[in-house]
Amino acid sequence: MLLGKGYRVVGIVRRSSTTPYERIAHLVDKVDLVSADLLDQHSLVDAIRDAAPREIYNLAAQSFVQTSWTQPVLTGEFTALGVTRMLEAMRKAAPEARFYQASSSEMFGKVQETPQNELTSFYPRSPYGVAKVYGHWITVNYRESFGLYAVSGILFNHESERRGLEFVTRKVTDGVARIHLGISRELRLGNLDARRDWGFAGDYVDAMWRMLQQDTPEDYVVGTGRTWSVRQLCEIAFRAVGLNYQDYVVQDARFLRPAEVDLLVADASKAKERLGWAPQVTFEQLIARMVEADVTRHRRAAA
Numbered sequence: 001m002l003l004g005k006g007y008r009v010v011g012i013v014r015r016s017s018t019t020p021y022e023r024i025a026h027l028v029d030k031v032d033l034v035s036a037d038l039l040d041q042h043s044l045v046d047a048i049r050d051a052a053p054r055e056i057y058n059l060a061a062q063s064f065v066q067t068s069w070t071q072p073v074l075t076g077e078f079t080a081l082g083v084t085r086m087l088e089a090m091r092k093a094a095p096e097a098r099f100y101q102a103s104s105s106e107m108f109g110k111v112q113e114t115p116q117n118e119l120t121s122f123y124p125r126s127p128y129g130v131a132k133v134y135g136h137w138i139t140v141n142y143r144e145s146f147g148l149y150a151v152s153g154i155l156f157n158h159e160s161e162r163r164g165l166e167f168v169t170r171k172v173t174d175g176v177a178r179i180h181l182g183i184s185r186e187l188r189l190g191n192l193d194a195r196r197d198w199g200f201a202g203d204y205v206d207a208m209w210r211m212l213q214q215d216t217p218e219d220y221v222v223g224t225g226r227t228w229s230v231r232q233l234c235e236i237a238f239r240a241v242g243l244n245y246q247d248y249v250v251q252d253a254r255f256l257r258p259a260e261v262d263l264l265v266a267d268a269s270k271a272k273e274r275l276g277w278a279p280q281v282t283f284e285q286l287i288a289r290m291v292e293a294d295v296t297r298h299r300r301a302a303a
C-alpha cells in the first residue's frame, strides 16, 4: 500500500542463515531491507538514523498467542520491550517521525464490556496479551512524556492469504484446500466456540496509515463490528468447496489454550468518524479468497 502511494519503504529484518522472505517475495526488489533486531537497541538506532523515516510502523512481534505460553519471556522481549527499544531509537534518531504501534484486541481478553472501544479496560488472557498491553501503554507514555507523534492502533484479528498457517483462519482454509484436493482427510482444531471479529488485512493497513495522517496523535480501535465463531468459520470455508465441515473437523485437546479469549467484537465508531475508515471486504469474501488462494497453491505444488 505504501509503495502504491509512492513511498520509499525500508524494512527491518533479523539476520538468519536462511532467507525466509516467502510472504514478501513479490516485494523484495521494491523495498530496502536492512538488518536490525528488536532485541538490539543499537541496531535499531542505526537503522532509523540511516533510513531517516517520516513514518515508522512497528508491526513486529512474537505474535502467536499459543507460543506465548511456551516462550513467555521471549514474547515479552519482542512484543513488550521491543516497543520501548523502537520508541527510544525514534526519539534519538528521528524524533519528528510518526510512530504506529500495532496493538491488539487480545489486550481486551476476558472482555469487560461488549463491544470493545478505546475506553474499554484491558484484561489480557495470555503472555502475548500482557506484553501487548505494555506496548500500548509505553506508546501512550512516550507520546505524553516526550511529545512524540506516537499512536496505538488496537486492531482486531486481520487475515489474508499471507496469514501464518498456525492461525485458525489460515489453518482452516489450508485444511479445506488439502481435503478438497485429497491431500488430507481431516482437520484437527481446538475450541470451536471462540468468537472473533475477523477482517481483511488489506483494509486494516489503510486504517494504520490514516492514523499517521491526523493533526493530533490518538489511539483507535479497528474492527468490523461483527463476530463469528470458529465453527462458523469452518462452515463457510468448507461450504466454499461444497463440503460439510462436520464430516472433517476433529476436536483435539492439543489446540486448547490454558486461558481462552471467548469473544471479541469491535466498536470502531471513532475510526469511522475521525479517519473516515470502513472495511471493504466481508468475512465471507475474505474466507472465499483465502480458500481459493490455498487451493491454487496446493494445485501448483502438486503439478
Ligand code: GDP
Residues within 6 Å of the ligand: 065, 066, 106, 157, 166, 167, 168, 169, 171, 188, 189, 190, 191, 192, 194, 195, 196, 230, 255, 256, 257, 260, 261
Ligand atoms: P488469536 O486471536 O490471535 O489467538 O488468533 P488465532 O487465529 O490463533 O486464534 C483464534 C481463536 O481460534 C482462539 O480463540 C483459538 O483458541 C481458536 N482456535 C480453535 N482451534 C484452533 C487451532 O487449531 N489453532 C488456532 N490457532 N486457534 C484455534
